Amino acid sequence: MGTLAIHASPPERGWVSGTVELEPDELRGDDVRHFAVWIGDPTPVRVDSAAGPFVRGAADALIGAGRASRDGPGGATVSVVSADNLSSLPALIIAPRDPVRLGAANRALARAGVPWRFRAAGTSPGGRSAPLEWRDGSRLAGVDATQWYGLDPQPGAVADTIVSVGGNAPWVVAGDRYVLVASPIDPGATSLPLRAGFVPWLADLLSERLGAGGGIAGAGVIEAVPAGSVPRPPWAASLELPSGGIEPLSGSRLTAPAQSGAFFLRGADGARAGALVVNGEATESDLRRLSPRDLRARVRAEGAGAGAGKSGGARVAVYDDAARWADGVFDAAAGRPLAVPCLLGALALLLLEALIVRRRGRSRRPVAA
Numbered sequence: 585m586g587t588l589a590i591h592a593s594p595p596e597r598g599w600v601s602g603t604v605e606l607e608p609d610e611l612r613g614d615d616v617r618h619f620a621v622w623i624g625d626p627t628p629v630r631v632d633s634a635a636g637p638f639v640r641g642a643a644d645a646l647i648g649a650g651r652a653s654r655d656g657p658g659g660a661t662v663s664v665v666s667a668d669n670l671s672s673l674p675a676l677i678i679a680p681r682d683p684v685r686l687g688a689a690n691r692a693l694a695r696a697g698v699p700w701r702f703r704a705a706g707t708s709p710g711g712r713s714a715p716l717e718w719r720d721g722s723r724l725a726g727v728d729a730t731q732w733y734g735l736d737p738q739p740g741a742v743a744d745t746i747v748s749v750g751g752n753a754p755w756v757v758a759g760d761r762y763v764l765v766a767s768p769i770d771p772g773a774t775s776l777p778l779r780a781g782f783v784p785w786l787a788d789l790l791s792e793r794l795g796a797g798g799g800i801a802g803a804g805v806i807e808a809v810p811a812g813s814v815p816r817p818p819w820a821a822s823l824e825l826p827s828g829g830i831e832p833l834s835g836s837r838l839t840a841p842a843q844s845g846a847f848f849l850r851g852a853d854g855a856r857a858g859a860l861v862v863n864g865e866a867t868e869s870d871l872r873r874l875s876p877r878d879l880r881a882r883v884r885a886e887g888a889g890a891g892a893g894k895s896g897g898a899r900v901a902v903y904d905d906a907a908r909w910a911d912g913v914f915d916a917a918a919g920r921p922l923a924v925p926c927l928l929g930a931l932a933l934l935l936l937e938a939l940i941v942r943r944r945g946r947s948r949r950p951v952a953a
């Protein structure tokens with residue numbers, strides 16, 4: 585499997601949808617992939633020097649490619665800024681690299697009306713990296729963080745957690761005219777700026793979530809599998825169906841349609857503000873054999889999803905030949921042996937049989953006249 589970059593210049597503006605089609609093969613489920621994208625003028629950007637060299641380099645690359653423009657007249661300029669230097673919105677707000685600046689960062693957030701506050705920096709247990717989990721479950725897989733600040737919502741905060749860290753702690757949150765990142769964009773805190781997908785991810789934030797024409801600030805593309813359940817963004821009031829019908833949305837989660845396609849999300853004003861893109865899982869047609877490590881992780885994840893292994897201590901052993909598998913199954917050191925439950929089951933059956941025979945013997949005992 586690989587990544588294919590496709591460039592197009594459609595005449596439409598605003599939120600549009602489309603498909604990418606491949607030559608059909610025996611597995612037809614992935615022959616067509618749906619997408620949705622916001623198309624508009626390049627977003628004017630102003631980058632704060634304290635945001636770090638990786639952010640500045642990525643912004644320069646987007647400007648050179650025509651995906652963004654320099655700060656100038658016309659349109660709302662998006663600030664890409666360290667939180668302690670925040671002065672106005674819209675803004676991509678990045679955690680300060682120096683913990684001493686945490687108080688200044690929180691005061692700047694309060695002045696700008698951003699309903700989140702940083703708290704003490706967190707680190708992964710044992711100094712190990714903690715995986716970042718994207719809301720769509722697919723983008724920039726394998727990215728992790730080693731240092732981050734806690735993010736505490738203030739009363740009345742309405743925001744969308746688009747990336748979490750260490751399980752369910754928010755790492756990137758998006759709200760009205762802001763996106764807030766809990767780590768500095770620096771390799772010492774996260775592997776994100778070292779990934780090839782970092783620049784496209786930044787481009788999506790600027791155009792789809794913070795750009796002047798991108799609908800409601802904090803909006804964007806949500807990816808899901810058919811009939812899958814995903815968090816409902818707080819701004820999403822209804823879902824636009826291909827037939828033209830409108831389906832009202834409520835609750836904290838929404839269920840994707842059973843068929844693949846691009847479905848536009850509308851805000852309270854009825855305007856398109858984002859999209860729900862439904863595609864079959866790309867890995868379903870990947871017939872390559874899983875490595876032992878990937879197979880072990882997959883079994884452990886499926887077991888946790890089914891309610892198994894809630895203690896987190898379940899051990900999964902992977903074998904590559906039948907003899908070793910048989911030894912592992914019956915080896916008491918490998919886990920819970922099968923012999924013990926089999927013997928207990930046989931003993932229970934013997935006891936049950938004895939009880940039944942005894943009761944039958946009593947019922948057949950002759951009664952004196």
